[in-house]
Amino acid sequence: MNKEDYIQHGLNEKEAEKLLEGLGREPTITEMGIYSVMWSEHCSYKSSRHWLKNLHTQGKQVIQGPGENAGVVDIGDGLAAVFKMESHNHPSFIEPYQGAATGVGGIMRDIFTMGARPIALLNSLRFGDINHKKTKYLLSGAVSGIGGYGNCVGVPTVAGEVGFDKSYNGNILVNAMCVGIANINKIFYSAASGIDNPVVYVGAKTGRDGIHGATMASGEFDKDSEKNRPTVQVGDPFTEKLLLEACLELMKEDAIIAIQDMGAAGLTSSAVEMASKGSVGIELCLDELPKREENLSAYEMMLSESQERMLMVLKPNKKKLAEEIFLKWGVDFSVIGKITDTKKIKVIYKDKVEANIPICSLADDAPMYVRPIKTRKVDKNLTPQKTNISFKEIILKILNSPNICSKKWVWEQYDRTIMANTIDKPGGNAGIVRIEGTDKALSLSCDVTPRYCHANAYEGAKQAVAECWRNIVSTGAKPIAITNCLNFGNPEKPIIMGDFVSTINGIRDASITLDFPVVSGNVSLYNETDSVAIKPTPTIGGLGIIEDLKNLSTIHTQKDGDIIILIGGNGKHLGRSIFREVIFNAEDGDAPSVNLNNELNNGNLILNLIKNKFVNSVHDISDGGLIVTIAEMIISSNIGAKITFQNNLINSTSDHEKLYEEMFGEDQSRYVITVSSDKVQDTINQCTKYDVSANIIGNVQKNNLEIDGLVTISNNELIDSYESVLPSMMNIK
Amino acid sequence: MDVSLIIFPGANCDKDTSLAIKHITGKHPKHVWYKETTLPKSDLVILPGGFSHGDYLRSGAIAAKAPIIKDLIKKSADGIYVLGICNGFQILTECGLLQGSLIKNNSLKFVSRNVRLRVIRNDTIFTSNFKENEDVNMPIAHHDGNFYIDDNSLKKIEEEGRVAFRYIENNAKHSPYNPNGSLNDIAGVYNENFKILGLMPHPERAIDKITGGDHGAKIFESMFHSLSQ
Numbered sequence: 036m037n038k039e040d041y042i043q044h045g046l047n048e049k050e051a052e053k054l055l056e057g058l059g060r061e062p063t064i065t066e067m068g069i070y071s072v073m074w075s076e077h078c079s080y081k082s083s084r085h086w087l088k089n090l091h092t093q094g095k096q097v098i099q100g101p102g103e104n105a106g107v108v109d110i111g112d113g114l115a116a117v118f119k120m121e122s123h124n125h126p127s128f129i130e131p132y133q134g135a136a137t138g139v140g141g142i143m144r145d146i147f148t149m150g151a152r153p154i155a156l157l158n159s160l161r162f163g164d165i166n167h168k169k170t171k172y173l174l175s176g177a178v179s180g181i182g183g184y185g186n187c188v189g190v191p192t193v194a195g196e197v198g199f200d201k202s203y204n205g206n207i208l209v210n211a212m213c214v215g216i217a218n219i220n221k222i223f224y225s226a227a228s229g230i231d232n233p234v235v236y237v238g239a240k241t242g243r244d245g246i247h248g249a250t251m252a253s254g255e256f257d258k259d260s261e262k263n264r265p266t267v268q269v270g271d272p273f274t275e276k277l278l279l280e281a282c283l284e285l286m287k288e289d290a291i292i293a294i295q296d297m298g299a300a301g302l303t304s305s306a307v308e309m310a311s312k313g314s315v316g317i318e319l320c321l322d323e324l325p326k327r328e329e330n331l332s333a334y335e336m337m338l339s340e341s342q343e344r345m346l347m348v349l350k351p352n353k354k355k356l357a358e359e360i361f362l363k364w365g366v367d368f369s370v371i372g373k374i375t376d377t378k379k380i381k382v383i384y385k386d387k388v389e390a391n392i393p394i395c396s397l398a399d400d401a402p403m404y405v406r407p408i409k410t411r412k413v414d415k416n417l418t419p420q421k422t423n424i425s426f427k428e429i430i431l432k433i434l435n436s437p438n439i440c441s442k443k444w445v446w447e448q449y450d451r452t453i454m455a456n457t458i459d460k461p462g463g464n465a466g467i468v469r470i471e472g473t474d475k476a477l478s479l480s481c482d483v484t485p486r487y488c489h490a491n492a493y494e495g496a497k498q499a500v501a502e503c504w505r506n507i508v509s510t511g512a513k514p515i516a517i518t519n520c521l522n523f524g525n526p527e528k529p530i531i532m533g534d535f536v537s538t539i540n541g542i543r544d545a546s547i548t549l550d551f552p553v554v555s556g557n558v559s560l561y562n563e564t565d566s567v568a569i570k571p572t573p574t575i576g577g578l579g580i581i582e583d584l585k586n587l588s589t590i591h592t593q594k595d596g597d598i599i600i601l602i603g604g605n606g607k608h609l610g611r612s613i614f615r616e617v618i619f620n621a622e623d624g625d626a627p628s629v630n631l632n633n634e635l636n637n638g639n640l641i642l643n644l645i646k647n648k649f650v651n652s653v654h655d656i657s658d659g660g661l662i663v664t665i666a667e668m669i670i671s672s673n674i675g676a677k678i679t680f681q682n683n684l685i686n687s688t689s690d691h692e693k694l695y696e697e698m699f700g701e702d703q704s705r706y707v708i709t710v711s712s713d714k715v716q717d718t719i720n721q722c723t724k725y726d727v728s729a730n731i732i733g734n735v736q737k738n739n740l741e742i743d744g745l746v747t748i749s750n751n752e753l754i755d756s757y758e759s760v761l762p763s764m765m766n767i768k
Numbered sequence: 769m770d771v772s773l774i775i776f777p778g779a780n781c782d783k784d785t786s787l788a789i790k791h792i793t794g795k796h797p798k799h800v801w802y803k804e805t806t807l808p809k810s811d812l813v814i815l816p817g818g819f820s821h822g823d824y825l826r827s828g829a830i831a832a833k834a835p836i837i838k839d840l841i842k843k844s845a846d847g848i849y850v851l852g853i854c855n856g857f858q859i860l861t862e863c864g865l866l867q868g869s870l871i872k873n874n875s876l877k878f879v880s881r882n883v884r885l886r887v888i889r890n891d892t893i894f895t896s897n898f899k900e901n902e903d904v905n906m907p908i909a910h911h912d913g914n915f916y917i918d919d920n921s922l923k924k925i926e927e928e929g930r931v932a933f934r935y936i937e938n939n940a941k942h943s944p945y946n947p948n949g950s951l952n953d954i955a956g957v958y959n960e961n962f963k964i965l966g967l968m969p970h971p972e973r974a975i976d977k978i979t980g981g982d983h984g985a986k987i988f989e990s991m992f993h994s995l996s997q
């Protein structure tokens with residue numbers, strides 16, 4: 036093994052020495068490839084593993100935490116929700132349609148591998164500056180890809196977020212989340228067992244696509260990144276649908292001992308993981324592998340990331356039954372090996388041993404680094420700014436800005452109503468999906484505010500968890516658990532690693548206080564191009580339960596004459612706000628901090644108000660502050676609002692700074708609710724009981740947003756500003 | 769009423785349609801695998817939505833060649849009722865049971881939204897529970913829903929009153945009310961004897977107020993009402 040070989044395989048000198056030590060001899064080329072992918076950042080989590088164990092992963096609702104294909108939580112009635120989020124960032128930048136499509140395909144397989152039927156998809160997308168030359172192409176491609184895959188398989192996309200920021204110019208983020216429902220006694224895991232039991236390959240045939248995809252996703256980009264296009268996998272959602280139905284049909288039988296999908300690092304990773312979890316060995320004969328093309332080498336077959344493939348260990352007496360099911364669905368089925376007691380992975384092709392590696396050397400003994408960290412200095416100061424534009428223009432400009440505007444152009448390309456259980460559409464607080472055959476629903480949201488994380492990784496991470504929690508609470512659901520996708524730059528830079536560690540601490544602290552444990556997740560590092568890193572983006576995907584569909588709440592069900600109440604106090608914090616970003620083009624100050632105890636208490640109050648049917652609609656306050664929250668409620672319902680600030684601020688309009696804070700401040704843990712006049716006193720009493728500030732700030736009225744004495748904007752003007760951005764950018768007629 | 773639902777590989781609205789039938793009639797339809805050669809005794813056959821055979825080649829084109837379709841064509845000549853929803857509509861045009869074709873949406877994008885529809889006539893077994901010219905809402909979700917046909921045939925369809933549903937104005941801003949560019953805003957058509965209906969909207973997703981409306985239920989109620997007598 037010369038230096039050129041291991042460098043080309045993404046290993047450094049120390050790792051090469053470790054390889055020789057673990058293997059006890061020179062590797063074959065196939066072994067070299069296997070080490071290369073298993074020890075890649077993407078598969079081994081070598082920079083993050085040490086820190087991830089600090090996450091809070093426990094709770095009585097948790098059936099399976101991180102470490103399996105997906106997390107599993109108890110949702111009552113003998114049912115479990117199985118969910119996870121995963122990144123497909125690097126491939127989506129190189130080839131947006133296929134990169135995003137296979138991201139969706141991969142996350143769905145993680146869910147049905149565990150025995151759950153997928154019932155909802157979500158996604159969190161980040162693109163570069165809206166005016167950057169590649170943004171339109173990448174947005175259009177990624178959205179078509181997500182729709183193209185999810186729509187065809189037939190799983191509704193019910194919520195998500197889309198953000199734009201120049202730090203993503205060279206590295207977009209595509210984070211896809213899937214949620215499935217399973218019988219609590221019928222969860223399938225990946226630990227192999229039973230010496231000589233057959234190892235079965237099902238699904239699409241193996242081709243040359245995606246070779247070294249995991250390694251590609253473990254490095255930075257430069258100007259030549261597009262040459263990596265062949266490492267991007269190609270998706271076939273039709274095969275995925277057949278594989279899904281065949282797997283779920285087989286899972287009704289008592290036939291599967293272990294099952295694992297072939298994701299990053301393909302057959303290599305699935306075989307090693309199954310053997311490692313079961314503390315057994317595995318022997319594969321590649322002659323039996325279903326192949327898409329002739330003359331594939333063992334190296335290529337072991338590293339291929341062809342999609343829509345699964346590996347299973349079956350009970351020997353169920354082999355025939357299983358084969359019949361897969362043949363009925365027209366999906367390949369082939370016994371390609373067996374479980375052994377060697378604790379090694381042995382790969383044979385054309386009677387030649389191509390690889391024979393101790394499993395522990397690839398898995399448990401993979402490199403792990405505690406990299407140097409440096410904490411980012413937080414500058415709390417805001418540069419003084421002045422503007423002459425009117426309040427009306429400010430409001431319309433904010434609604435018209437890329438990070439606030441309607442994302443309807445995006446979500447209209449996703450089938451949201453298939454399965455006929457979707458209750459609330461995107462654009463609300465969270466996606467709401469009824470659980471078939473019950474009066475319950477899941478409330479689902481994914482959230483992160485990268486401009487906060489960039490200023491203050493710890494507070495930003497707390498905020499991401501809290502906002503996700505708040506979105507779920509706003510629908511009337513009890514938050515249950517989260518998954519995450521931690522997207523960062525190059526971990527070898529102490530400042531990036533410092534952000535990462537602060538993020539872990541922030542997520543941990545928030546999830547402990549809110550009893551919102553992490554049950555699955557994924558880390559995506561090296562999101563950098565020519566040494567420019569993305570903003571830290573720890574996407575949080577949350578799941579909550581609405582126990583009774585009669586007690587759910589939305590942002591658009593207010594009634595004319597309702598009283599509008601601000602819960603959680605007046606806004607003050609303008610650091611890193613949308614207001615300053617849009618109006619002053621300023622990225623300054625600290626992120627708003629989240630008082631987690633207040634978050635919990637305010638949320639519990641909201642759940643109580645919804646349960647008691649005191650409120651007609653609820654919306655949490657986030658990006659853009661109070662006025663954007665109210666504007667979104669108006670746009671969603673086409674019913675206006677009259678806002679009156681109680682403290683005579685309007686009379687001292689010279690003090691604009693104070694008004695900006697109240698209108699656009701992004702202080703956390705706050706909600707806007709609307710209440711019929713006969714319920715106001717009950718509502719205020721509850722707020723007093725919970726010791727939460729409640730200010731009556733106005734009432735619902737028909738046709739416009741009127742802020743007393745300052746500005747009147749018609750509903751239509753609000754809608755036009757909010758809705759027109761993406762259609763005109765993407766040149767829709 | 770005996771209902772059969774043909775299942776093609778890649779169909780993904782079969783479960784929803786089955787549940788909608790169960791919801792209205794109390795009984796699940798019979799599921800018929802596309803490789804079968806004979807339909808069971810049925811008053812009505814439904815071709816559900818989805819992506820039969822991945823929509824490869826052309827939406828509905830491969831499914832139109834399925835063994836069961838031969839028998840469907842034969843039985844429809846004998847007077848059986850047929851409903852094709854979305855991909856089912858595409859299959860019906862591909863196999864010739866309905867005229868015209870469904871080409872790519874004029875936006876060239878998949879579109880999923882709630883549309884406003886006018887029920888043009890209420891004297892068929894599919895629409896008897898609607899009022900004449902009743903306006904209803906139903907979801908659509910398709911990439912190829914742009915109904916296209918030559919001028920003479922279109923004229924004939926109009927003259928014979930074979931347009932079942934039309935997209936109409938819905939006050940939505942920044943998106944056209946006709947979601948796909950279909951000729952004469954056609955969302956659904958009948959064959960010559962009004963026994964076969966194809967439509968792009970998904971009535972099976974509109975049977976419950978809580979999931980966005982129940983106007984689609986009337987199609988199932990109409991069929992049940994008409995065929996159970």
